Amino acid sequence: MVSTSSQTLVNGRATAQVAALDRGLSYGDGVFRTLRVDGGRPCWWGEHLDKLKEDCRRLGLACPPPAVWEQDLGRLDLPASGVVRLTVTRGEAPRGYAPPPHSQSTRIVTVWPHEHAPLSEEGITARVCHLRLGHQPALAGVKHLNRLENVLARAEWQDADIREGILLDQPGQVVGGVMSNLFLWHGGRLRTPRLDKCGVAGVARARLMAAATRAGYRVEETELTLGDVYAADELFFTNSLILLWRVARLENRSWGTPVVSQALWELLHA
Ligand SMILES: Cc1ncc(COP(=O)(O)O)c(C=O)c1O
Numbered sequence: 001m002v003s004t005s006s007q008t009l010v011n012g013r014a015t016a017q018v019a020a021l022d023r024g025l026s027y028g029d030g031v032f033r034t035l036r037v038d039g040g041r042p043c044w045w046g047e048h049l050d051k052l053k054e055d056c057r058r059l060g061l062a063c064p065p066p067a068v069w070e071q072d073l074g075r076l077d078l079p080a081s082g083v084v085r086l087t088v089t090r091g092e093a094p095r096g097y098a099p100p101p102h103s104q105s106t107r108i109v110t111v112w113p114h115e116h117a118p119l120s121e122e123g124i125t126a127r128v129c130h131l132r133l134g135h136q137p138a139l140a141g142v143k144h145l146n147r148l149e150n151v152l153a154r155a156e157w158q159d160a161d162i163r164e165g166i167l168l169d170q171p172g173q174v175v176g177g178v179m180s181n182l183f184l185w186h187g188g189r190l191r192t193p194r195l196d197k198c199g200v201a202g203v204a205r206a207r208l209m210a211a212a213t214r215a216g217y218r219v220e221e222t223e224l225t226l227g228d229v230y231a232a233d234e235l236f237f238t239n240s241l242i243l244l245w246r247v248a249r250l251e252n253r254s255w256g257t258p259v260v261s262q263a264l265w266e267l268l269h270a
Contacts, residue, residue, distance in 0.1 A: 005112060005113055006110055006111065006112045007076050007077060007110070007111045008108065008109065008110045008111075009072050009075065009076065009108070009109045009110075010106065010107075010108050011106060011107055012068075012071070012072055012075075012107075014075075016110075018089075018106065018108065019092045019106075021092045021093060021094070022089055022091060022092050022106055023089055023090040023091060023092070023093050023099075023103075024087065024089025024090070024106060024145055025089075026093075027097065028144060028145040028146035028147075029059070029061075029089060029090040029099070029145070030059075030061065030087060030088050030089030030090060030106075030144065030145045031052060031055040031056055031059060031061065031087070031088055031142060031143055031144050031145065032085060032086060032087040032088070032143060032145060033048045033051060033052050033085070033086045033143065033203075033240075034083060034084075034085050034239075034240060034241060035048050035083065035084040035085075035086070035240055036083065036116060036240050036241050036243075037078055037079060037080075037081060037082040037083060037084055037111070037114075038081060038116065039080060040078045040079070040080050041078070042073065042078070042084050043240070044203055044204075044207065044240065047203045047206070047207065048086070048203055048240070049066050049069065051143075051203050051206075052086060052088065055142045055143055055144065056088055058138075058139075058141075058142050059090075059142070059144065060099065061088055061089075061090055061105060062103070062104075062105045063088055063105070064088065064105065064107045068107070069086060069107070069109070072107070072109045073109065076109065076111050077111070078111060079111070079112075079113035079114075081113065081114060081115055081116055082111060082112055082113045082114045083111070083112045083114045083241060084109065084110070084111050085108075085109070085110045086107070086108070086109055087106075087107070087108040087109075087110075087145070088105050088106070088107055088108075089105065089106045089108075089145070090103045090105065090106075091103045091104045091105050091106045092104070092106070114241075116241065117242075119243075119244070119261075119262070119265045120245060120246065122248055123245070123246040123247055123248025123249075123255065123258070123261075124163040124164065124237075124245045124246070124247060124248060124249075125161050125162050125163060125247075125248065125249040125250075126162065126163065126164045126165060126166060126177075126235075126237070126247050126249070126250045127156075127157060127162050127164075127165050127166070127250070127251060128165065128166045128168070128226065128250070128251055129153040129156055129165040129166060129167050129168075129178065130156060131149060131152050131153040131156065131167065132167075132168055132169055132170045132172075133149055133167055133168070133169045133170070133175050133198045133199065134149070134169070134170060134198065135169060135170065135197040135198050136197070136198060137196060137197055139198075140195055140196055140197050140198050140199060140201075141195050141196075141199065141200065141201035142200070143200045143202075149167075150167075150178050150179065153165055153167055153178045154178050154179070163245065164177045164178060164179065164180060164237050164245065164247075165177065165178045166182065166226075166229065166250070167199075168226065169197060169198055172225065172226070173193065173223055173224065173225065174193050174224040174225060174226060174228070174229055175193055175195070175198055175199040176193060176195075176199050176200070176237075177237045177239075179239060180202070180204075180237035180238055180239040180242065180245070181193075181199075181200070181201075181202045181204065181205035181237065181238050181239065182229075182235070182236070182237055182238075183205075183208065183235070183236045183237075183238065183264075184224065184228060184229060184232035184233075184234070184235055185232060185233050185234035185235070185236075185259070185260050185261075186228070186231065186232045186233050187233075188218065189217075189218045189219070189220055190208075190209075190212050190217050190218065190219045190220070190260075190264075191219075191220045191221075191222055191224060191228070191232075192205060192209065192219075192220070192221055192222075192224075193221070193222070193223070193224050194221045194222055194223060195221075202238065202239055202240065203240055204238040204239050204240050204243065204244075204268060205238055207268060208238055208244070208264065208267065208268050209221075211267040211268065211270070212264065212267060215263075215267060229250070230250070230253050233255075233259070234246060234247075234255060234258050234259065234260060234261055235247040235250065235255065236261060236264065238268065243265060243268050243269055244261065244264055244265045244268050246258050246261040
């Protein structure tokens with residue numbers, strides 16, 4: 001049973017059912033976006049549609065145009081505070097990996113009510129995950145439907161006080177959070193892992209990098225180790241729903257009064 005408080009449209013029809021032979025289900029052949037709804041409106045709409053289009057292009061998928069998504073959203077009851085998920089798959093197809101030459105994408109829109117927490121003053125507790133991400137440059141940065149590494153990483157802990165986990169790749173470089181991107185503030189620079197081998201390049205990450213650069217911060221996409229993380233003056237996770245979470249505790253390391261987190265949250269929230 002799907003939660004009764006959610007509403008779903010599949011190809012514009014009010015249903016939560018998708019065909020058993022949809023390639024999104026068979027192979028994870030598709031992409032998705034999760035958006036924050038504030039004041040009854042989806043936040044960062046243009047950026048999310050651009051990212052969806054770019055991720056579709058990376059997989060050679062046809063992305064429905066903005067007007068089609070907007071028509072779908074117009075038929076749903078957007079809550080004052082909530083979440084919208086947009087999914088595109090390569091659609092229904094016969095058996096076999098070969099992408100059909102003339103596939104018809106499946107588009108799914110789901111809306112949930114959700115109370116977004118305000119900026120956490122005290123910061124969150126995070127852990128370092130055991131699971132290591134594999135490298136796949138052809139998919140790096142894309143938010144595709146194959147998220148099994150994230151599922152396994154998130155299954156590593158049940159402690160509700162731990163809000164997020166840090167993911168490393170096989171050689172031990174830092175990639176990001178299980179459901180977010182990671183930023184360090186160190187030596188007056190805002191640093192975030194380069195995502196050319198694996199990981200998801202989030203809209204909140206792009207937005208924070210652009211806004212921080214405009215505001216005069218030095219921003220770097222770079223290789224980062226766990227040593228860099230522990231040495232950071234401040235540490236943050238970002239995604240479209242949480243906006244920005246400051247890390248107060250990571251394993252045995254804790255951080256005191258933050259200096260830049262409030263200002264960065266405001267840049268992201270603006
Ligand atoms: C693995 C992963 N990385 C990063 C992000 C951040 O993406 P965005 O900023 O577009 O929400 C998400 C969002 O869910 C994610 O699941």
